[in-house]
Amino acid sequence: MKDIQPPHLDQARVRKSFCRGLGSYHGAASVQADIASRLAEMLQAEGAPRRFTSVLEFGCGTGHLTRQLLQRFEAGSLVLNDLVPEAAQVLKALEGIAPEQARFAGGPIENLPLPQDLDLIASASTVQWIPDLQALFCRLADRLKPGGWLALSGFGRGQFHELAALGSAAAAPSYLDADEWMAVLPKDTEILQVAQRPVKLEFGTALELLKHLRQTGVNGHAQQSWSRRRLQEFENAYRERFGRNGKLPLTYDPVLIVARKSG
Ligand SMILES: C[S@@+](CC[C@H](N)C(=O)[O-])C[C@H]1O[C@@H](n2cnc3c(N)ncnc32)[C@H](O)[C@@H]1O
Numbered sequence: 001m002k003d004i005q006p007p008h009l010d011q012a013r014v015r016k017s018f019c020r021g022l023g024s025y026h027g028a029a030s031v032q033a034d035i036a037s038r039l040a041e042m043l044q045a046e047g048a049p050r051r052f053t054s055v056l057e058f059g060c061g062t063g064h065l066t067r068q069l070l071q072r073f074e075a076g077s078l079v080l081n082d083l084v085p086e087a088a089q090v091l092k093a094l095e096g097i098a099p100e101q102a103r104f105a106g107g108p109i110e111n112l113p114l115p116q117d118l119d120l121i122a123s124a125s126t127v128q129w130i131p132d133l134q135a136l137f138c139r140l141a142d143r144l145k146p147g148g149w150l151a152l153s154g155f156g157r158g159q160f161h162e163l164a165a166l167g168s169a170a171a172a173p174s175y176l177d178a179d180e181w182m183a184v185l186p187k188d189t190e191i192l193q194v195a196q197r198p199v200k201l202e203f204g205t206a207l208e209l210l211k212h213l214r215q216t217g218v219n220g221h222a223q224q225s226w227s228r229r230r231l232q233e234f235e236n237a238y239r240e241r242f243g244r245n246g247k248l249p250l251t252y253d254p255v256l257i258v259a260r261k262s263g
Contacts, residue, residue, distance in 0.1 A: 022217070051075075056079045057122045058082070058121075061126075075102075119145050123152050138186055150261075156198075189261050190262065192258045
């Protein structure tokens with residue numbers, strides 16, 4: 001990673017923001033839904049076994065990735081984690097497809113007591129919220145069996161670059177490009193595939209764009225107050241710098257990784 005000191009993060013604000021967006025997230029987060037499906041496909045394409053004995057997914061949210069994984073793989077046991085305790089409701093939504101041995105464990109993954117002998121650790125669209133990824137993956141890889149799998153997605157440095165250019169403080173602390181992941185994962189893990197491909201959404205107005213950020217909870221690090229005047233100024237500046245055919249583009253920069261611990 002380029003930054004030596006892990007960047008600061010107000011995790012209580014991130015939790016509040018995702019908790020507030022929980023009801024609207026599943027329908028609004030179309031980019032994350034697509035990422036989850038691509039990540040599960042990539043894991044399958046890299047030759048992961050049809051059945052895992054013990055799976056951990058962190059940052060499960062409303063279960064976009066969980067569903068995609070359970071459609072393609074069997075899991076003997078499954079621990080689902082999210083920072084937001086209310087995300088436990090995902091277990092209800094997964095009734096019928098989750099294994100009997102599925103449980104939810106709330107709180108930051110950084111401090112979660114971890115199961116032993118995992119053979120898959122998965123996470124989609126969450127690692128960008130973890131300030132010290134090296135420390136986290138050192139701990140996680142330690143619980144992975146030899147030959148165990150990692151299926152991860154985060155976002156690269158181009159994530160929401162329009163907002164960053166306009167001075168927004170909404171950025172998550174750990175945006176990493178594809179080529180930076182090798183330095184983050186422990187030496188005994190091999191990256192089998194990594195893909196980074198930006199996706200642009202378009203909005204008619206700044207208000208619609210901000211509503212999208214709010215509904216998906218992804219602006220967890222931003223201040224919330226917008227006066228009418230500030231909103232107008234923001235929209236004018238956005239149009240002037242980035243407007244295309246009357247629309248306001250917003251760039252997502254997903255990075256997908258499938259890796260394996262040495263056998
Ligand atoms: C953008 S959502 C992704 C949800 C789901 N994985 C998906 O693909 O739709 C990010 C999730 O990560 C969770 N999260 C953020 N920081 C976390 C942390 N330190 N530990 C566990 N979960 C975290 C948030 O609460 C949120 O539900």
